[in-house]
Every structure is written in C-alpha cells, then in structure tokens.
Amino acid sequence: MINPAVIFIIGALFVPFLKGKAKQNWLLIVPAIGLLNLFIMPEGTYWIVNFLDYKIIFGKVDKLSMVFGYIFTIVSFIGALYALRVKDDGQHIAALLYAGSALGVVFAGDMLSLFIFWEIMTIASTYLIWARGTEASYTAGLRYFLVHLFGGLSLLIGIIIHVYQTGSIEFGVIGLNGLGSYFILLGFGVNCVFPIIHAWLPDAYPESTITGTVFLSAFTTKSAVYVLARSFPGTEALIWIGAMMTAFPIFYAVIENNLRRVLSYSLINQVGFMVVGIGIGTELSLNGTVSHAFAHILYKALLFMSMGAVLHQTGKINATDLGGLYKTMPLTALFCIIGAASISGVPFTSGFVTKSMIVSASGHEGIVAVWIVLLFASAGVFHHSGIKIPFFAFFSHDSGIRTKEPPLNMLLAMGIAAFLCIFIGIFPGTLYSILPYPVDYVPYTAGHVVDMLQLLFFSALAFCLLILSGIYPSEIRATNLDTDWFYRKGANVFNWVLKRLTPITAFIVIPLLGGAIISVIMGIY
Amino acid sequence: MEKEHFFDKPKNVKRFLMGFYISLVVLIVVDLFLTLMHLKHPDFSWEKFPSFYGAFGFIACVLLVLAAKHILRKFVKRGEDYYD
Numbered sequence: 001m002i003n004p005a006v007i008f009i010i011g012a013l014f015v016p017f018l019k020g021k022a023k024q025n026w027l028l029i030v031p032a033i034g035l036l037n038l039f040i041m042p043e044g045t046y047w048i049v050n051f052l053d054y055k056i057i058f059g060k061v062d063k064l065s066m067v068f069g070y071i072f073t074i075v076s077f078i079g080a081l082y083a084l085r086v087k088d089d090g091q092h093i094a095a096l097l098y099a100g101s102a103l104g105v106v107f108a109g110d111m112l113s114l115f116i117f118w119e120i121m122t123i124a125s126t127y128l129i130w131a132r133g134t135e136a137s138y139t140a141g142l143r144y145f146l147v148h149l150f151g152g153l154s155l156l157i158g159i160i161i162h163v164y165q166t167g168s169i170e171f172g173v174i175g176l177n178g179l180g181s182y183f184i185l186l187g188f189g190v191n192c193v194f195p196i197i198h199a200w201l202p203d204a205y206p207e208s209t210i211t212g213t214v215f216l217s218a219f220t221t222k223s224a225v226y227v228l229a230r231s232f233p234g235t236e237a238l239i240w241i242g243a244m245m246t247a248f249p250i251f252y253a254v255i256e257n258n259l260r261r262v263l264s265y266s267l268i269n270q271v272g273f274m275v276v277g278i279g280i281g282t283e284l285s286l287n288g289t290v291s292h293a294f295a296h297i298l299y300k301a302l303l304f305m306s307m308g309a310v311l312h313q314t315g316k317i318n319a320t321d322l323g324g325l326y327k328t329m330p331l332t333a334l335f336c337i338i339g340a341a342s343i344s345g346v347p348f349t350s351g352f353v354t355k356s357m358i359v360s361a362s363g364h365e366g367i368v369a370v371w372i373v374l375l376f377a378s379a380g381v382f383h384h385s386g387i388k389i390p391f392f393a394f395f396s397h398d399s400g401i402r403t404k405e406p407p408l409n410m411l412l413a414m415g416i417a418a419f420l421c422i423f424i425g426i427f428p429g430t431l432y433s434i435l436p437y438p439v440d441y442v443p444y445t446a447g448h449v450v451d452m453l454q455l456l457f458f459s460a461l462a463f464c465l466l467i468l469s470g471i472y473p474s475e476i477r478a479t480n481l482d483t484d485w486f487y488r489k490g491a492n493v494f495n496w497v498l499k500r501l502t503p504i505t506a507f508i509v510i511p512l513l514g515g516a517i518i519s520v521i522m523g524i525y
Numbered sequence: 526m527e528k529e530h531f532f533d534k535p536k537n538v539k540r541f542l543m544g545f546y547i548s549l550v551v552l553i554v555v556d557l558f559l560t561l562m563h564l565k566h567p568d569f570s571w572e573k574f575p576s577f578y579g580a581f582g583f584i585a586c587v588l589l590v591l592a593a594k595h596i597l598r599k600f601v602k603r604g605e606d607y608y609d
Contacts, residue, residue, distance in 0.1 A: 250589060251589065251592060251593040251597045252593075252597070252601075254589060254590055254593035254594070254597075255593050255594065255597060255598050255601075255602070326530070326531075326532075327530045360568075363568035363569065364568060366568070368569070371568075371569070375578075375581060375585075376581075376585045376589075379581070379582040379585040379586055379589075380585065380586070380589050382582075383586050383589060383590075395532065445566070446559055446564055447559055447564055447565035447566060450552065450555055450556050450559060450578075451556075451565075451572075451577075451578040452578070453552055454552050454553075454556060454576060454578040454579035454582065455578040455579065455581065455582040456582065457545075457548060457549055457552055457579070457582075458549065458578075458579040458580070458581075458582040458583040458586075459582040459583065459585070459586045460545070461545075461549060461583055462582070462583045462586035462587050462590070463586060464542070464545070466586075466587070466590055471590070471591075471594075472590060473590065473593065473594035473598065476602070477605045478602045478603065478604065478605055479602075479603045479604065479605055479606075479607040479608060480597075480598075480601045480602060480603075481600070481601040481602075481603060481607075482601070488608055
C-alpha cells in the first residue's frame with residue numbers, strides 16, 4: 001500500500017528514461033497500479049509526518065475521499081490511453097504530476113500538504129495549456145497561471161488566518177465564520193469556477209493541447225468540488241453561487257462558435273449543480289454532488305475526447321467549419337452522442353441517475369427558485385451540449401470535409417468512457433454503493449423517467465423548430481466578451497499608466513492610490 | 526461518385542422527424558395516464574399539470590435561444606481578432 005500521489009509522482013519521474021512501447025506501457029501501468037492500490041487502502045487516518053508542531057496527514061481516507069480517488073485514477077488511465085501517441089514527454093510528465101497532485105489534495109488531512117499539492121496542480125496544468133505551442137495558448141496559459149496564483153495566494157492567506165485562530169492545521173469542516181474562511185472559500189472558488197472569477201476556464205481550456213484538455217476537464221474543478229464538500233457543506237451561499245453557475249454559462253454556450261469552448265461553458269454549468277448540492281448540505285444532496293462529480297468527469301472527458309478527435313483529424317473546431325462528419329467518423333459521432341446524452345441526463349445514462357439527486361434535494365427542501373433554475377439549466381444543457389455539439393460537428397450542413405476515424409488508442413479511450421457512462425446509467429447501484437451516505441433514492445420511477453424525457457424531447461423540439469424556421473442564431477466567427485475582459489483590457493490600461501509614469505507623478509499617484517485602497521478595506525471591515 | 530449517406534436522402538430526414546414527433550405524442554399520452562392514475566410523486570403543486578415538464582422544456586429553450594441571440598450577443602459580440 002503506497003500513497004496514491006506518490007505512485008503518480010514516481011511514475012512521472014521514470015517517463016524520460018523510457019522509450020517506445022515500454023513508455024506507452026508504463027503510462028498505462030501507473031494508473032492501473034494506482035487503482036489496485038486504492039482497493040487495498042483501508043479507511044482511516046494514516047501517513048502522518050510531524051513537522052514543527054504540526055501533524056502533516058497524507059492519508060485521510062474515508063468514503064468521500066475514496067470516491068474522488070477512484071474517479072481521478074480511472075480518468076487518468078483513460079486520459080493516458082487517449083494521449084498514448086503524444087511524442088512530447090513533457091505532457092506525459094505534466095499529466096501524471098497533475099493526477100498525482102489532485103490525488104494528494106483528495107487524501108490530504110491537513111491544510112499545509114493540501115496547499116502544496118494545490119499549487120503543484122496549478123503548475124502541471126499550466127504546462128498542459130502551454131504545450132499546445134501556439135501564441136493563443138501561451139497568452140491564455142499565462143492568464144490561467146496568474147488567476148490561479150491569485151487563487152492560491154488567497155487560499156494561503158486564509159489558511160494562515162485560520163491556523164492562527166484555531167491553532168490547528170487539520171483540514172475538515174470550516175464553514176463560513178470569520179475572515180480566514182472567506183479567503184479560503186475564495187481560493188477554492190477560483191478553481192471551482194465561481195461566477196465572475198470563472199473566465200479563466202473558457203479562456204484557457206479550448207487553447208490547451210488536444211489530450212491535455214481531457215485531464216484539465218477532470219482535476220482542477222472537481223478537486224475544488226471535493227474540498228468544498230469537505231469544508232463547506234451546508235453553506236447557504238453556495239446554493240445561490242451554484243445556481244448562478246448552472247444558468248449563465250448556457251447563454252454563452254448558445255452563441256459560442258468554438259465547440260471546445262461550448263464544452264467549457266457547459267462544464268461550469270455542471271459544476272454549478274455540484275456546488276448547489278454542497279450548499280443544500282443534506283445527505284441526499286451531498287450524495288448527489290459526489291456521484292454527479294463521478295459521472296461528470298467521465299462524460300465530460302468523453303465529450304472533450306470526441307471534440308479533440310475532430311480537431312485532431314480535421315484541424316478545425318469551429319461550428320462554422322464543421323458538419324457532416326458522421327459520414328467519415330461514425331464511431332466518434334456515436335461516442336460523442338453517448339457523452340451528450342449523459343450530460344443531458346437521458347434515462348439509462350449516467351447523468352440521469354446522479355444529477356436528479358441534486359434537483360430532487362432542492363425540491364424536497366422546498367427551495368423553489370433554485371429548483372426552477374436547475375430545471376431550466378437541465379433543459380439548457382441538453383440544448384447546447386446534448387444537441388448543439390453533436391449536431392454542428394457531425395450532422396448539420398455537410399462541410400465537405402472527408403477524413404477518417406482517429407487512431408485506435410483514441411477510439412478505445414472514448415469507448416471505455418462511453419461504456420462507463422451507460423453502465424452507471426443502467427446499474428446505478430454500483431456507484432451508489434461507494435457514496436459517502438447510504439442511498440435511499442430510486443431514480444427509475446415511471447414518473448421520473450417520463451418527466452425527464454418530456455423535458456428533453458420538448459427542448460429538442462424547440463431546437464428543431466428554431467433551426468427549421470431559421471430563428472436559431474447562425475454560428476458566427478466572433479469573440480464573445482466575458483469577465484476576463486477586465487484583466488485582458490485592464491492590463492493595457494496598467495501598461496499605459498506605467499509608460500507615462502514619471503518619478504514626480506509616481507510620488508503623487510502611488511500614495512493616493514494606496515491610501516484609497518486602504519480606506520476602502522477599512523471601510524468594509 | 527461518393528456513397529450516399531443516411532441523411533443525404535430527404536426521405537430519411539422526414540422519417541426521422543416523423544418518428545420524433547410521434548414520440549412526443551406518446552410522451553404526452555403516457556404522462557396524462559400517469560397523472561390521472563396518481564403514479565407521480567411531485568414536490569410542488571404545479572408539477573401536477575399534465576405535461577408540465579414538456580411545456581417547461583420547450584418554453585425554457587425558446588427563451589434561452591432568443592435571450593442569447595438578441596440580448597447577450599448584442600452586449601458581448603466582438604470581432605474574432607478583438608484581443609489581438
């Protein structure tokens with residue numbers, strides 16, 4: 001029995017020394033060993049190191065951390081298989097370090113090791129964006145890195161205040177009480193794509209490498225969901241934050257042309273459901289959050305893999321350039337449709353048996369406004385991820401592109417993910433049995449199946465009629481402004497000021513600005 | 526001459542749409558049956574209206590698309606090289 005993070009980090013160290021088939025085998029063996037290792041890890045608190053006066057805990061193993069341990073390991077296997085032919089060692093190393101540090105976060109029982117793994121995740125994931133090697137990926141990666149440094153800094157400040165106040169570095173339930181907890185929530189919130197601080201995700205993920213996006217879609221946001229579920233369950237603010245996250249991205253997704261960016265917006269929408277579940281904080285809603293994270297990682301990876309396959313084979317990813325690919329990529333189209341069905345919550349796919357727990361929990365608690373928003377978001381996600389993605393890539397008007405299926409390893413990776421999406425949908429008991437709380441929820445009642453089918457089919461009818469009548473907004477090559485505008489354009493203002501700053505004006509401007517900022521902060525507290 | 530694919534034939538598109546429309550009718554009928562037999566367990570009273578979910582999904586998506594097209598796009602759409 002070895003620490004899961006250690007397996008991946010040692011695995012990464014060996015990559016440069018292996019060649020050809022041996023390296024490919026190694027990339028698959030590491031997550032496979034990781035999975036076997038998880039099976040023999042008992043529940044409890046172990047791998048404790050004394051550091052100064054504090055206890056560093058590398059093994060906080062309970063049901064909550066185990067579910068995330070399983071899914072992170074499974075998706076790193078699928079991602080490695082998908083990326084098997086990538087020649088750049090750096091990407092394999094970054095992916096393994098990324099998975100390892102995400103597992104480190106999940107099993108961390110103290111805030112110090114959690115923070116260190118948190119920062120390794122930032123560095124490893126930034127590499128996966130930069131590795132694309134384009135100008136756009138370089139600048140987007142830089143912005144990604146800076147935003148996450150800000151989040152990490154906020155987390156560190158929060159941890160220091162929290163430790164100072166409580167005298168303990170143990171990582172458990174924190175709850176919103178006092179300055180430290182606000183900083184911690186903000187730090188977690190950056191990775192969890194809270195509204196306004198969300199723009200790094202649709203900015204950077206579509207610019208990452210084809211294979212890197214698969215890992216990115218899994219670890220950063222879902223490890224943030226894990227830490228929130230661990231430390232802020234039942235925090236009411238999260239209900240409203242999550243509800244906003246489910247709603248606003250779907251409007252962007254409708255008008256977005258880059259299909260990987262559409263998926264990025266729908267990722268925020270799905271994480272929103274999980275955040276709502278954490279905010280409600282009942283056993284049903286927390287089970288919903290955890291199981292939805294599990295299902296979501298698989299279908300989101302599947303969707304990003306299918307769009308990655310399209311980009312890999314055609315070099316194009318904009319809806320305006322694609323269409324008719326079902327003729328030459330039928331298997332990829334099928335896998336994409338399975339992923340699209342799962343994210344939409346079609347009965348007998350994974351989304352149906354997990355998301356509905358969160359929606360039901362909001363209904364049982366009588367939170368009417370949230371229940372309506374979640375239902376609206378369910379219809380909306382079907383509209384843009386369920387229909388728009390497969391329709392514009394594989395059907396719609398024939399773009400004239402004639403290509404072929406991606407290499408076998410990519411098809412296999414998609415096949416495994418697609419199989420799991422359907423397996424969970426048909427046999428939810430397996431997933432339910434590893435959830436943190438006992439599951440007293442029956443997804444397959446006649447009423448629930450018919451309700452969900454009605455919601456989806458009539459959403460599809462709306463899409464159909466809007467397309468046939470020509471009202472549906474035609475895809476346009478455009479940039480859609482998001483909150484990253486403030487720092488992308490704000491940086492220009494900053495540069496403009498710097499260039500004009502003479503020593504004399506600096507002496508006047510800087511104290512004035514500093515004074516203004518300090519008085520604002522003093523005004524708030 | 527390239528092989529003709531499934532949706533190249535207008536007849537197949539028509540058949541596909543026909544099947545889809547029929548399934549909508551079936552869903553309305555089944556839902557009505559379940560509602561009348563009290564086989565549903567709603568949390569809220571409005572869920573008891575027959576085909577509430579279908580109506581909600583349809584209206585939600587139409588509003589979503591119209592709002593995105595006519596409101597959001599007006600505010601946020603810029604040229605493709607806006608940030609360059």
